[in-house]
Structures are given as structure tokens and as C-alpha cells.
Amino acid sequence: MTRLYGHRGARGEVxxxxxxxxxxxxxxxxxxCELDLHLSRDGELMVIHDPTLERTTGVPGKVGDWDADALVALDARAAGPAWPAPCPVxxxxxxxxxxxxxxWQLEVKSASRTRARATxxxxxxxxxxHGLSERVTVTSSSAQVLKAxxxxxxxxACGLVAERWEGALERAAAHGCHLLALKKSLCTRENLAAAQAQGLHVSVWTVNSESEWRALAAMGVDSLITDYPSRARQVLDPQ
Known part of the structure; x- marks a missing residue:
């Protein structure tokens, strides 16, 4: 059965x-769920996609230049959709x-060797x-993060975020990955079969239409990452 992951929570709905x-x-x-992590200036793990703040909070600056308490005081509703109450980082x-x-799929973006290791x-x-070692996979497209x-x-458990197919399986094997977070356009039957034959859980992103949910589930992908988890659940798990 294909499993559903909410992309950044439920990005299309909240x-x-x-x-x-x-x-x-x-x-x-x-x-x-799938989410993104950056370190604050004082070394705390903050849940935010971009290395900068402006798109989601309307405030200029880099995440890494702010302490965690200051980041939590920001309102992350700027990118939408509309929501009635403030949403801290x-x-x-x-x-x-x-x-x-x-x-949880925890994605760590590209980072220097020092920052990757600290993260x-x-x-x-x-x-x-929190006793969650069996319930977390850390993913990245960064060789520095995967090496760390x-x-x-x-x-x-670790996973490779793949935006291109060439060399993806070799990279996943080299870093001991358990999961392949595969860009939707790369998910052909042949690529899926090759990845699964290597023992990889294939998680496809970002899948937002009913036709794609049905087609990829029928193809046998292990999981889908979607901006609209409530809608996807109604299609793939109507009960």
C-alpha cells in the first residue's frame, strides 16, 4: 500500500x-510527514524550508543569523495559504x-562540512x-550531509533526495541510504523497479493531483509526498 506524507505538514492547506x-x-x-531543517545562530533545529526568512515570514535575513527565541517570535504565514492565527517558526x-x-522525513539542505556535522x-x-530513532529518516541531496x-x-536511517536520475542509485548505495526521495518527473516504472530492487523505499515528491496519486499508487511507489494530504487521503484511503 502506498503511504502518504504531508509535505511541510500540509503546505497547500495550512x-x-x-x-x-x-x-x-x-x-x-x-x-x-516531511519537513525541512536549518540551524539557528545558537544551534537549535528550526523547521523552515529556505535558508532565508523573507518568503515565509516577510522579514529579511538568514535563519542562521537569528537565535531560536527570535525565530519563534516570527509569524510564518507570508507564503500562504490564508490562516486565521499567527504561525511561529x-x-x-x-x-x-x-x-x-x-x-518523519527530516530534510537537511546543502551545508558546509562543519555545519552539516553540527546539524x-x-x-x-x-x-x-524523544525516543524516535525508529521513526525518523534524515534526507538530503547534499554529499556533505549524507557523509556526516x-x-x-x-x-x-538516511535518504537521498534525488533531483536527477543519473547516478542516484550509486550515490544512495555509497552513503548507505534506506530511502530515495525521488522527484516526480523521474518516477518511471523502470526507475522505480531499479530503486526498489536495491532495497530502497521510494518516496515521490511533490504529488498534488488525483490522477497522479492514482497512477503512482498503481505503479507501486512506496510513498507519496503531497501538499494536500487531506485530499490525497480521500482518494487513496477513503475510509
Missing amino acids: PENTLASFQYCLEQGVRR PRLDELFQRCDFKH VLKILECVRT LSELTPEL
């Missing part, structure tokens, strides 16, 4: 990567405390604190 978005996802019966720790997902070690600390994961945090 402001992305906010507590409200992840809680909405759970309320709709979708128990798996959350810490990962808060989401782990307040959202009981069966599985994955902080993820390991947070995951251990394999060297420093082998107890955490």
Missing part, C-alpha cells in the same frame, strides 16, 4: 512547516513533543531525547 500545518495533517488522519523539539507521527549531531540528540550522517549518526 502555512508550511508550522505547528498548525503538522497538527492539521494529523487531524486529517495522515500520520507521516517552530523548533523541531516542539514538533516532536506535540505531534505523534508514525514517521546531524543535533538531530541525533533531539531524536534520542554515515560517519557520525549511523543509527539514524
Whole structure:
């Protein structure tokens, strides 16, 4: 059965990567999510997609130039959709405390060697604190992040985010990946079969139409990442 992951919570229905978005996802019966992480200036894991703040908060500046307490005081509704209450930029720790997902895909963007190592070690600390080692996969397209994961945090499952097919399976194998987060346009029957034959869980992003949900589920993908988890659940799991 194809599983559903809410993309940044429920990005198409609630402001992305906010507590409200992840809680909405759970309320709709979708128990798996994908989110993005950056380190604050004081070394806390903040849930936000961009390395900069302006698109989602309307405030100029880089995430890494702000302390966590200041980031939490921002309102992350600027990118929409409309939402009636303020939506702070959350810490990962808060989401782990307040959202009981069966599985989390935590994406770490490209980073320097030093920042990659600091980020994955902080993820390991947070995951251990909440007892979630069996329910987390850390994903990235960055060789530095994947290398840090394999060297420093082998107890955490890791996944390759693939935006091109050439060399994807080789990269996944080289870094000991368990999951392949595959761009939708790359998900052919042949590519899917090759990845699954290598033992990879194939999670396809970002899938937002009923025809695509049905087609990819029929193809046998392991999971779909969608901006509209409530709608997708009605199509793929009407009960």
C-alpha cells in the first residue's frame, strides 16, 4: 500500500512547516510527514524550508543569523495559504513533543562540512531525547550531509533526495541510504523497479493531483509526498 506524507505538514492547506500545518495533517488522519531543517545562530533545529526568512515570514535575513527565541517570535504565514492565527517558526523539539507521527522525513539542505556535522549531531540528540530513532529518516541531496550522517549518526536511517536520475542509485548505495526521495518527473516504472530492487523505499515528491496519486499508487511507489494530504487521503484511503 502506498503511504502518504504531508509535505511541510500540509503546505497547500495550512502555512508550511508550522505547528498548525503538522497538527492539521494529523487531524486529517495522515500520520507521516516531511519537513525541512536549518540551524539557528545558537544551534537549535528550526523547521523552515529556505535558508532565508523573507518568503515565509516577510522579514529579511538568514535563519542562521537569528537565535531560536527570535525565530519563534516570527509569524510564518507570508507564503500562504490564508490562516486565521499567527504561525511561529517552530523548533523541531516542539514538533516532536506535540505531534505523534508514525514517521518523519527530516530534510537537511546543502551545508558546509562543519555545519552539516553540527546539524546531524543535533538531530541525533533531539531524536534520542524523544525516543524516535525508529521513526525518523534524515534526507538530503547534499554529499556533505549524507557523509556526516554515515560517519557520525549511523543509527539514524538516511535518504537521498534525488533531483536527477543519473547516478542516484550509486550515490544512495555509497552513503548507505534506506530511502530515495525521488522527484516526480523521474518516477518511471523502470526507475522505480531499479530503486526498489536495491532495497530502497521510494518516496515521490511533490504529488498534488488525483490522477497522479492514482497512477503512482498503481505503479507501486512506496510513498507519496503531497501538499494536500487531506485530499490525497480521500482518494487513496477513503475510509
